[in-house]
Amino acid sequence: MLSTMQDEQLSLATLLRYASTFQGDSHVSTWTGDGVRTQTYREIGQDAARLANALRDLGIGVGDRVGTFMWNNNEHMVAYIAVPAMGAVLHALNIRLFPEQLVYVANHAEDRVVIVDGSLVPMFNQYLPNLRTVRHVIVANGDVATVQAPEGVTVHAYAELLAAQPDSYDFPVIDERSAAGMCYTSGTTGDPKGVVYSHRSNWLHAMQVISPNGMGFTAADTVLAIVPLFHANAWGIPYAALMSGANVLMPDRFLQPAPLLQMMEQARPTFAAAVPTIWGGVLAALQAQPQDISYLRTCVVGGAAVPPSMMRAFEERHHVKLLHAWGMTETSPLGSVGHPPAGSEGEEAWAYRYTQGRFPAGVQARLVGDDGSVLPNDGEALGELEVKGPWITGSYYSPSGGEVDPDKFHDGWLRTGDVGKISPNGYLTLVDRSKDVIKSGGEWISSVDLENAVMGHPAVAEAAVIGIPDEKWDERPLVAIVLVEGAEAKPEELRDFLAPKFAKWQLPEHWTFITEVPKTSVGKFDKKRLRAQHADGTLTVITLA
């Protein structure tokens, strides 16, 4: 039996129309270094129409990719909504990728136009000669003359381009399953892989972001979007802001604690989103120079776990709630959010807040063991997290239509590569990446737990743990230690230090001392290189009895 409901498509153009009319007085502001420049959503809507008209004049049609190489600012927000609303596909290029990765993703996505911030032109000039499909470069907030354009590439000034266009556009009705945007993973193995978000997935994800069990922001909020718009679909913030009418504060290139605190003082955001590193810096700056930031009610934190001490310091010293969220580029990214359950208080609530959070109804989650069997959500069993839902990717983008990394998918579920446990009431606790977990005698040892514990030793500056082959146990942990300058510690001493916190069979016998842990482009431990160093005999391993 069919329903009688309208077959209305969930398209991003509806969010643009909504925000620029019924929420037309809300606004987006960009920090300029000593103040803000502000546009209402009504004006954002007019600029979005102008940009859509301009892009159409440059030959951009439905399905064509438009890249951005930009900081978080008003112009980036305009592109974020104008490009999908007109039926084209937004590809926000991650300016922090290694050069060869940046060139790879722009060519792989076949970006036709790239909008570039003036301050990023010098960096972009290095890549431009290798971008095979780019025909037009649009410079926002900068000088077109600085672009070193190869033959066949035309350079335009954003402001002039828009000024020449009408401020309305007849945004087409788009099938909700059409592409709206792309994001590439900055995976440590192989080439970056592309995820193509649809209008539908972004629309549903925005509903989840504004839901009280998501980020829960409303038109009464001002959201400080520190998370880059080029990172993991901007955590869904641009579309959720348009849907809810929330104001947005954009930091542009001013991402150090001092300017962040300065713009906060002026614009008084009620909500903010950033990775833990940012919050660590802000906390230290506040310690050096105290400032009231209690107007900020919630900071959502993702990308990595925040140390409990940092969560407590923010709450106790500054009355600001840090809210854990788990997600990835492949999940749009909102997966789980660390709101404690109703009625929990004190230490019980804190224990929930330290987890990666609870899954909402739209994200199905399960744990799968080494043998492919589904494990119970009993808060004990460790397995690889698999997720499923309308804003979770079902494949990676392939221009040729072939399958990319099909082993990342399992019976219609995304294999996240994260290992953890799920409590009966739906809270996720991650312990490792599946490729880093150590499989010893049929049991799993968390490399992250060992690293965190051993880094608590005063002589240890950094520690990375990898699994190395073992005839009897399959794998055993090898701990690579970077000592604090001038400090000393023997493996025996470090193992004794770990002993009270781990089962005996989990305690590592293999140790090595290194001068630094190899890192990826985004600063994560590069365990692949560490494993290669071990394999080729570069590391001197001490094995305890």
Add this chain to the structure above:
Amino acid sequence: MLSTMQDEQLSLATLLRYASTFQGDSHVSTWTGDGVRTQTYREIGQDAARLANALRDLGIGVGDRVGTFMWNNNEHMVAYIAVPAMGAVLHALNIRLFPEQLVYVANHAEDRVVIVDGSLVPMFNQYLPNLRTVRHVIVANGDVATVQAPEGVTVHAYAELLAAQPDSYDFPVIDERSAAGMCYTSGTTGDPKGVVYSHRSNWLHAMQVISPNGMGFTAADTVLAIVPLFHANAWGIPYAALMSGANVLMPDRFLQPAPLLQMMEQARPTFAAAVPTIWGGVLAALQAQPQDISYLRTCVVGGAAVPPSMMRAFEERHHVKLLHAWGMTETSPLGSVGHPPAGSEGEEAWAYRYTQGRFPAGVQARLVGDDGSVLPNDGEALGELEVKGPWITGSYYSPSGGEVDPDKFHDGWLRTGDVGKISPNGYLTLVDRSKDVIKSGGEWISSVDLENAVMGHPAVAEAAVIGIPDEKWDERPLVAIVLVEGAEAKPEELRDFLAPKFAKWQLPEHWTFITEVPKTSVGKFDKKRLRAQHADGTLTVITLA
């Protein structure tokens, strides 16, 4: 370009699975007259599986209609989710329909099974012989022997039926556009018309209900669902509760102010939903016998406008916020909700709260004039409200596939039949039903405004205003007055009383005095009958110079 996202269907089975696992400790309670009987969502999930198994054994398959003839209670909640989750279609029968309407809708929907509350069996027995497609009656909370079943109808006891079944069910994957539930309008003209909700529309609507710009309730809330589950898709509360993990308090048949206040005192709901009449009764009861109800933060009110004085009384005396919402059976029903805009305070905020509320991004709204042209949302222009969106109906149910009332739809928009204005920031103010608005000399006069104003006169008990034909002006208002017993008032005096509030051309010259205003089954003014009385000369009309 296609997206890579999973094509996950928005199905109600996901909500059942979610609530019964990750929100398994939340609960549904039913008032028994002196206490509550409670089931956790885990237990609701088990009963839903048992009911699905039982219905399958009775021959119910995908698309078959299952009726309910029930109060709001745990068993009704189980049916609300079990029936669509198994792919069948829930048809909650409105026990307050006129007998011929009730029989009409059950036959029109072709209900195969009806679940009936024991206390409603005597009423149901009157209809059962005329229900042509019903083969099974399931009695909840009652005695099967009381059912007078015609030949071919089998009667079952709910508790025994479920006890014989396993507590798990392999809920099928359903296309999200499949029917999930049906609701009939109790229109004053012609036969009731059926709206068929889909899994998709109910899922999206639930997201809107839990959104902060909808009802915004969470797992920390206990929602007192006074609005009947058989009325306008239960305002979306059952599915929103499952999606959010909110607890639900069901009043069963105890809908008078005294038991409502008693169950509130015991279960301390934080959120409630009901029509204005209920709140009027509760307010009066509280005045007679004061009681602290400040645990209740928000009461959503729909179906008719709440008088400002009642909103103020609740807030000022009881610290309870009454929240206006506008919607109809055809809109799932959440259309607009009366949250004042961010930053508004005092009288400005009150003025917004008296409106029918603001539209969310998922509901497109426009005003259309008499000539079919779209009017501006300037807060001044009056037109018929048309709406569009993924939880708005696009047609009425027709078993034969033919069109029902196609003039209720206009270029893909639903014509609501409501006349009003929309402010630039998206707030709706209704002034009339389109069939009741008086079209005089190319301008519209609100019958409701005239009624409200004249009812402020101390001699007037009730007043209904209709348009009557006029050669020169097309239509002119006729005011039908029911005087307070023993009171007197001349038409001249009443017109003078209206004069300061209306333009001169709006002041009515035609008056009639009647003993009562004819009413519909749900207690609304039946202006169709009043117009018929005028047309056949039954009314004595006094026409002023």
